[in-house]
Amino acid sequence: MPFGAEPMTLAEKAYDALRRDIVSGALKPGAPLRMAQLSDRYGMGFSPLREALNRLQAERLVTSVALKGFSVAPLSMAEMWDAKNTRILIESRALRLSIEQGGDEWEAGIVGSLHALLLQAVRGTASEADARALEARHHAFHHALLSACGSGWLMDFFQRLYVESERYRHPMLAPRPGEPARDVQAEHEALAKATLARDADLACALLADHYRRTAQWVERMMTRPGQQADPVGEPIAGSVD
Amino acid sequence: MPFGAEPMTLAEKAYDALRRDIVSGALKPGAPLRMAQLSDRYGMGFSPLREALNRLQAERLVTSVALKGFSVAPLSMAEMWDAKNTRILIESRALRLSIEQGGDEWEAGIVGSLHALLLQAVRGTASEADARALEARHHAFHHALLSACGSGWLMDFFQRLYVESERYRHPMLAPRPGEPARDVQAEHEALAKATLARDADLACALLADHYRRTAQWVERMMTRPGQQADPVGEPIAGSVD
DNA sequence: GCAAGCCGGATTTTCGAAAATCTTTGAATT
DNA sequence: AATTCAAAGATTTTCGAAAATCCGGCTTGC
Numbered sequence: 001m002p003f004g005a006e007p008m009t010l011a012e013k014a015y016d017a018l019r020r021d022i023v024s025g026a027l028k029p030g031a032p033l034r035m036a037q038l039s040d041r042y043g044m045g046f047s048p049l050r051e052a053l054n055r056l057q058a059e060r061l062v063t064s065v066a067l068k069g070f071s072v073a074p075l076s077m078a079e080m081w082d083a084k085n086t087r088i089l090i091e092s093r094a095l096r097l098s099i100e101q102g103g104d105e106w107e108a109g110i111v112g113s114l115h116a117l118l119l120q121a122v123r124g125t126a127s128e129a130d131a132r133a134l135e136a137r138h139h140a141f142h143h144a145l146l147s148a149c150g151s152g153w154l155m156d157f158f159q160r161l162y163v164e165s166e167r168y169r170h171p172m173l174a175p176r177p178g179e180p181a182r183d184v185q186a187e188h189e190a191l192a193k194a195t196l197a198r199d200a201d202l203a204c205a206l207l208a209d210h211y212r213r214t215a216q217w218v219e220r221m222m223t224r225p226g227q228q229a230d231p232v233g234e235p236i237a238g239s240v241d
Numbered sequence: 242m243p244f245g246a247e248p249m250t251l252a253e254k255a256y257d258a259l260r261r262d263i264v265s266g267a268l269k270p271g272a273p274l275r276m277a278q279l280s281d282r283y284g285m286g287f288s289p290l291r292e293a294l295n296r297l298q299a300e301r302l303v304t305s306v307a308l309k310g311f312s313v314a315p316l317s318m319a320e321m322w323d324a325k326n327t328r329i330l331i332e333s334r335a336l337r338l339s340i341e342q343g344g345d346e347w348e349a350g351i352v353g354s355l356h357a358l359l360l361q362a363v364r365g366t367a368s369e370a371d372a373r374a375l376e377a378r379h380h381a382f383h384h385a386l387l388s389a390c391g392s393g394w395l396m397d398f399f400q401r402l403y404v405e406s407e408r409y410r411h412p413m414l415a416p417r418p419g420e421p422a423r424d425v426q427a428e429h430e431a432l433a434k435a436t437l438a439r440d441a442d443l444a445c446a447l448l449a450d451h452y453r454r455t456a457q458w459v460e461r462m463m464t465r466p467g468q469q470a471d472p473v474g475e476p477i478a479g480s481v482d
Numbered sequence: 483g484c485a486a487g488c489c490g491g492a493t494t495t496t497c498g499a500a501a502a503t504c505t506t507t508g509a510a511t512t
Numbered sequence: 513a514a515t516t517c518a519a520a521g522a523t524t525t526t527c528g529a530a531a532a533t534c535c536g537g538c539t540t541g542c
């Protein structure tokens with residue numbers, strides 16, 4: 001039996017698939033998730049789907065009302081800003097701890113994941129697979145930065161907030177005309193450099209800036225009406241504050 | 242239909258019951274959770290139990306391995322210290338925000354919940370019901386302190402970490418001889434006073450101290466061998482009962 | 483005309499059994 | 513004696529149908 005081949009239950013597959021489709025926006029925020037529909041879409045019975053939905057509910061990706069079923073958790077500007085602020089709080093602490101405690105392996109992880117990220121970035125995001133690879137490497141890089149913090153709780157919160165932010169970023173990955181091209185990768189490089197130089201203050205400032213800018217960018221995209229399938233739930237008309 | 246009487250599915254009942262039994266230590270850390278056993282204990286089929294377990298897994302109260310089922314999440318000193326530190330980070334921020342933004346209602350909530358907490362404290366924890374009431378009011382007080390922070394994410398993390406800490410505190414509520422009596426309620430009063438005086442620095446310092454002391458107290462209890470059913474590990478021991 | 487109450491279909495939730503997988507036992511082999 | 517293998521038993525996981533509940537439209541009574 002091949003090395004990493006762990007068994008995978010249907011419930012886990014359902015969890016992965018649902019998570020991906022929610023984060024990518026394929027399932028629109030606010031949309032109700034009907035069991036029959038999901039059963040069709042993913043080719044499985046109710047039981048594994050319900051288990052997945054319950055897990056996702058605990059992660060705030062779906063909501064549920066007692067006997068009315070599940071929905072994709074809605075998105076809102078307020079929530080995005082909240083997530084951004086909390087992210088800065090959590091990751092600043094984790095980054096400082098990592099800078100204090102990180103060893104050679106940690107540094108190697110940062111350098112390596114940054115390199116992989118840049119490679120994929122120049123390759124572009126023509127295909128869907130490329131886009132997914134970029135996202136994965138982006139996550140890996142940010143994870144690597146914090147990975148030496150030694151706190152399971154901080155890493156857990158980091159993961160949660162990362163997913164949340166992904167929901168806002170992903171639907172508008174396509175570059176928009178008239179939008180000043182932002183050199184995200186330069187920010188990543190500067191962040192890595194400050195981190196490896198063990199300059200905690202600078203690194204945290206860069207990190208905070210990085211997220212602030214991303215948030216502002218997302219807000220610009222989302223509040224510009226039309227021209228982009230708005231990722232903020234249509235079912236609930238005026239939920240956009 | 243009475244006002245607060247929402248419908249409650251079996252899955253929700255299962256979630257509450259399991260959560261309570263895990264936090265209270267009735268289900269021992271590390272103990273495997275067999276479906277048949279749970280089905281007996283809580284008088285319901287597998288489906289609602291599995292849903293509850295999946296939610297609890299996302300909240301780190303239970304763990305699961307692919308085809309081998311669920312277990313109560315283990316406890317460890319390292320995890321406790323980690324939770325304590327993360328708690329201080331999260332709650333300090335939330336407390337500062339609340340102090341900045343809180344209005345009359347927020348203040349009233351603090352005063353009220355502190356009063357209720359003190360009442361129950363002097364009443365003691367003779368009965369099991371009293372102990373539960375004390376725990377509920379303790380939680381309500383800490384919640385009230387932070388409730389004006391305006392951040393859903395901070396409150397969510399607060400809840401998670403509160404539950405975690407409850408797992409460590411609860412098993413050793415019974416006062417121990419030879420242990421210097423600690424006036425926890427005095428700490429609560431000082432904390433409320435500083436908060437209401439809008440002295441953020443002092444309030445945060447008191448909060449951090451409060452948690453540091455609790456952590457030290459728990460560590461003393463848990464590392465003192467014998468004399469207390471140790472809540473750490475012991476895979477199953479008497480799963481018979 | 484309008485609120486209240488009640489059917490019928492749609493949907494969620496739960497159960498009980500079947501399918502799939504793991505674990506243990508014990509015999510056969512080296 | 514130690515190892516391997518297979519069958520039996522135990523346990524988890526999944527399905528399909530039954531039970532419970534919700535939603536929309538309709539009637540009924542005022």
